Amino acid sequence: MRVVHVDPPELGSQDGLAYAAFRPVARPGARVVVLHGAGSVKESHYGWGRSCRAHGLTAVCFDMRGHGESGGALDDRALDDVAAMAALAGPPELPLVLRGSSMGGWMALAAGARLGAAGVVAICPAPGAGLVRALRAGTLPDFGADVDAVARLVASVSQERAAAALGPALLLMHAAGDETVPVEFSRGLHAAAPGSRYVEVPGGHHRSVQHDGELQAYALRWIDKRLAIE
Numbered sequence: 001m002r003v004v005h006v007d008p009p010e011l012g013s014q015d016g017l018a019y020a021a022f023r024p025v026a027r028p029g030a031r032v033v034v035l036h037g038a039g040s041v042k043e044s045h046y047g048w049g050r051s052c053r054a055h056g057l058t059a060v061c062f063d064m065r066g067h068g069e070s071g072g073a074l075d076d077r078a079l080d081d082v083a084a085m086a087a088l089a090g091p092p093e094l095p096l097v098l099r100g101s102s103m104g105g106w107m108a109l110a111a112g113a114r115l116g117a118a119g120v121v122a123i124c125p126a127p128g129a130g131l132v133r134a135l136r137a138g139t140l141p142d143f144g145a146d147v148d149a150v151a152r153l154v155a156s157v158s159q160e161r162a163a164a165a166l167g168p169a170l171l172l173m174h175a176a177g178d179e180t181v182p183v184e185f186s187r188g189l190h191a192a193a194p195g196s197r198y199v200e201v202p203g204g205h206h207r208s209v210q211h212d213g214e215l216q217a218y219a220l221r222w223i224d225k226r227l228a229i230e
Contacts, residue, residue: 039141066144175204
């Protein structure tokens with residue numbers, strides 16, 4: 001039996017945010033910040049982090065406030081936290097890519113437009129208004145959140161305008177069988193963002209796209225093309 005040992009990520013904490021950084025041995029080609037969904041944790045995306053590292057990219061997965069090993073509550077600092085993790089991933093001259101799922105997809109869109117990201121991979125992105133309704137109704141997995149602060153943040157962002165600003169720098173991926181976020185939402189964002197790329201997968205469910213190895217490889221190839229343009 002052959003045992004394969006995988007190099008662990010660099011673990012740490014910054015301003016109360018627990019993170020795991022997957023850094024390649026050579027100088028990275030870009031910084032990738034990974035944004036999980038509501039009630040999820042950074043460890044759920046270690047597979048993507050390792051794929052990025054093998055691809056010559058630095059990937060930082062982190063627990064949003066109120067999640068995992070991070071303290072406090074999710075609030076209106078969320079986009080500032082994304083910027084802080086981008087700075088932790090590497091110097092500003094390195095291109096920035098954001099990859100987010102569900103609630104993380106919302107944040108990737110909002111932060112990507114603000115930070116001038118070279119690429120944003122939004123997987124089954126949640127509508128901001130729907131996120132706030134679910135928080136108020138208590139239908140999401142249990143995590144710490146200042147709902148009023150999150151509502152203020154959501155109100156300050158138009159996902160359609162953010163998508164339009166990203167244009168060709170946006171890759172949307174959605175499963176047609178998503179039972180949580182209707183696939184029509186990503187179709188609308190794609191229509192609002194000329195030049196964006198949209199991948200719709202038959203069947204599936206809310207979490208199937210983010211963990212699919214073939215689709216992860218597709219996203220990495222798309223990132224390569226974006227970095228070549230940059």
